Amino acid sequence: MTVEFCGGFCSLGGFPYFGVQHRRQCFCGRSYGHFGKSNETDCKFSCLGNSKQECGGHWRNSVFALTYPTASSSRRCPASNLPTSWSIAAQTALDCLIPCEASADCQAVIFSGQQRLCHLLRFAYPPASLSSTDGDFLFAAESARSKTV
Structure with a gap:
């Protein structure tokens, strides 16, 4: 698991947010924050696919936002x-x-x-x-x- 892998996977569904948890789990979502913000020290597990990245913690997600390019409707390709x-x-x-x-x-x-x-x-x-x-x-x-x- 890496942040890029999870983000690429969630972008296939057009999700605006994704989260990585406990070194190896990936979650896609349309919203986040239902349980509030936890301490940053709770999200210090390194990703299994890239030890330089942080992939959440025990029952804690590192949450990221995905942005998608926009174009004027006259130039947009389906x-x-x-x-x-x-x-x-x-x-x-x-x-x-x-x-x-x-x-x-x-x-x-x-x-x-x-x-x-x-x-x-x-x-x-x-x-x-x-x-x-x-x-x-x-x-x-x-x-x-x-x-x-």
Whole structure:
């Protein structure tokens, strides 16, 4: 679990908030704060996927807000026109990771050695159309990403 992974997952549902808890749990929500604010010292557990990030505590969420770009209605493209994945031919998993890391839109890849095909993913969560695809699931290097949530 990382803050980026949870945020990417919750953005698929268009949620305005997400929270990470107890090093490994991710929650998506439309509101937060029902139980009030806890002490910051209660939310100091490091994330299992990135020990430099804080992922809540015992029954405590580290809460983040997601923002989505807005555009004037005359220039807006329907969300359905934005692909969540695209495919390229590849011989090795490295052939997938190089173009993924070079693209600001790629978070992860699925490499199918049998098909010699690479599916590049906009989110670090496979879309339903690829959920039954056999292959290696790989994340793009976090050092190549600088996201602010």
